[in-house]
Amino acid sequence: MQPPIRNPNPRLEFLKPLLTDSTKQFLAQHRTGRTDFSDFESIFTRLLQDHRPDPPLELLWFYSAVVFHSSKQDFGEDSVRLTRSLFQMLVPLSDSFSGAKRAAMLSPLVYNLIRLVKTRKEEVSELLDAIVSYVSAYCGDEERGGCGGGEDEDDLLMVTGFSFADLSRVWVVVDEVGVGDCLEMFMPFVGERLRREVGSESCSVGCLAGIVASQLLLLNLCLRFDSGEMRKDLRESVVQMINAFHSCYFFDGILKMLLVEPYLHLTPLLGPEDEAALIETVTEAVIESAESLFLNPGSGNSQRSLQLKNVAINWLFLCAKASIRKTEDQEETSRYMNMFSSSRIPYHLVNWVISQGEVIRDADTLLNSTPVSFIEWLLSLEEQGVRVFDCDHSKNYAKTVVHWSRPDLSLEATLLKQRDGVDQDAEMADHLIVSSISISSGSSTRKRKEERLDKEGETKTKLFKHRHNNFQERSRLQPFVFSDRLVNGTEVGVSDMEL
Numbered sequence: 001m002q003p004p005i006r007n008p009n010p011r012l013e014f015l016k017p018l019l020t021d022s023t024k025q026f027l028a029q030h031r032t033g034r035t036d037f038s039d040f041e042s043i044f045t046r047l048l049q050d051h052r053p054d055p056p057l058e059l060l061w062f063y064s065a066v067v068f069h070s071s072k073q074d075f076g077e078d079s080v081r082l083t084r085s086l087f088q089m090l091v092p093l094s095d096s097f098s099g100a101k102r103a104a105m106l107s108p109l110v111y112n113l114i115r116l117v118k119t120r121k122e123e124v125s126e127l128l129d130a131i132v133s134y135v136s137a138y139c140g141d142e143e144r145g146g147c148g149g150g151e152d153e154d155d156l157l158m159v160t161g162f163s164f165a166d167l168s169r170v171w172v173v174v175d176e177v178g179v180g181d182c183l184e185m186f187m188p189f190v191g192e193r194l195r196r197e198v199g200s201e202s203c204s205v206g207c208l209a210g211i212v213a214s215q216l217l218l219l220n221l222c223l224r225f226d227s228g229e230m231r232k233d234l235r236e237s238v239v240q241m242i243n244a245f246h247s248c249y250f251f252d253g254i255l256k257m258l259l260v261e262p263y264l265h266l267t268p269l270l271g272p273e274d275e276a277a278l279i280e281t282v283t284e285a286v287i288e289s290a291e292s293l294f295l296n297p298g299s300g301n302s303q304r305s306l307q308l309k310n311v312a313i314n315w316l317f318l319c320a321k322a323s324i325r326k327t328e329d330q331e332e333t334s335r336y337m338n339m340f341s342s343s344r345i346p347y348h349l350v351n352w353v354i355s356q357g358e359v360i361r362d363a364d365t366l367l368n369s370t371p372v373s374f375i376e377w378l379l380s381l382e383e384q385g386v387r388v389f390d391c392d393h394s395k396n397y398a399k400t401v402v403h404w405s406r407p408d409l410s411l412e413a414t415l416l417k418q419r420d421g422v423d424q425d426a427e428m429a430d431h432l433i434v435s436s437i438s439i440s441s442g443s444s445t446r447k448r449k450e451e452r453l454d455k456e457g458e459t460k461t462k463l464f465k466h467r468h469n470n471f472q473e474r475s476r477l478q479p480f481v482f483s484d485r486l487v488n489g490t491e492v493g494v495s496d497m498e499l
Helices: 015-031 038-050 057-070 079-093 099-105 107-116 121-139 164-172 179-186 192-199 205-224 231-244 248-260 272-294 305-325 330-342 345-355 363-367 371-383 392-404 411-420 439-453 471-475
Strands: none
Touching (some): 015 164, 038 057, 057 164, 099 121, 099 205, 099 248, 107 121, 121 205, 121 231, 179 192, 192 205, 192 248, 205 248, 248 272, 272 305, 272 330, 305 330, 305 371, 305 392, 345 363, 345 371, 363 371
């Protein structure tokens, strides 16, 4: 099932032609060298007043863009002070916003910070600290939709039907640049697949909020990165920042960026070697942080069960990807395997399966397996009717991870082909897909499973059986189960668990 395409708010659709015409007129006037856009300011000030206390983001973004460009003469060459004034203007205008909407609102601000960081590193760093503190204060605020989910986190980002990609042109304002190229300039740390998601009609407020917060994290780490710093100390710093951004939409955003892209786009700031070291550290910190922040029954997290399950599955994907990439480095592989085996997240996923009416046999065999083997087990459940993955993209990504575990089709080989432009058809989507799995590889996977099933005494592939026939219906109703205990070696049913 693909993510649904939701319709814009019918009450606000009249704003779409206004935004379209205003964007064209603004860009035309900007090309002539005009610097006074007070006429636009007057129109959009009234619109913002009409839609208080919760105006659409697209109105706020357009209004702040014209104010920003009109103010350039007042600040001269001091672009950092101009960007600070933008931040100071946005904060009071978003006073009634949820945490997710506040974070999403800062997207133009992040664009300006990344643009200035090369030439004004020290000043940008000071402003960035203030913005990170602001986001930290509201990302983790349950009442404002931070870690508690928020009513508008799943709302459409562009409620008028206007295009986010077109809107980014008002900020980038570069002549002869296509819409796609413009969005690439607007979100330089974000890869093509995630940019397409942000530019789609179905993009949610929470999706952009997560990507904005993730960009802030990466920019902050780039400015603080010291190649001579001990890896353990750097990882602890990353964990502290993740803890400060305590929200599922942020965690989902950073997971997507680490999973979807073969590499992040930080080389202009760090160089290839330091970028690789930083990404490795962020990956470890994310794997380490997931359980204590989001999947610990004592954490006080009140997120919806579907979000928690998806975080757990994406965490599993990241563990598998990291361990596969390090197959030639036994020490690194061992570290990732230890992180997987010492985590309680596999227990949570097994208990979720139990809550769907499944019966688990010999849980120790499963819990002592590898991330890839665990994913194979989840795929086998999906094939038999349990709705494990939230969409086809996630299921395809699971198949790709299993595909990568084959030596002749390893992740490193796939990434090398992607980077050299050989494998142009390989693509990761949404919520995490690489569509490089051929039909033949799927058939061979099924064949191997059938061969294993024929072997007497193989319990690893006989870990479940159907208890009910209506699993798909039940999977929409059952909660994500937190439990550190399994009854080893026996059948455990829903009635045996404390749900």
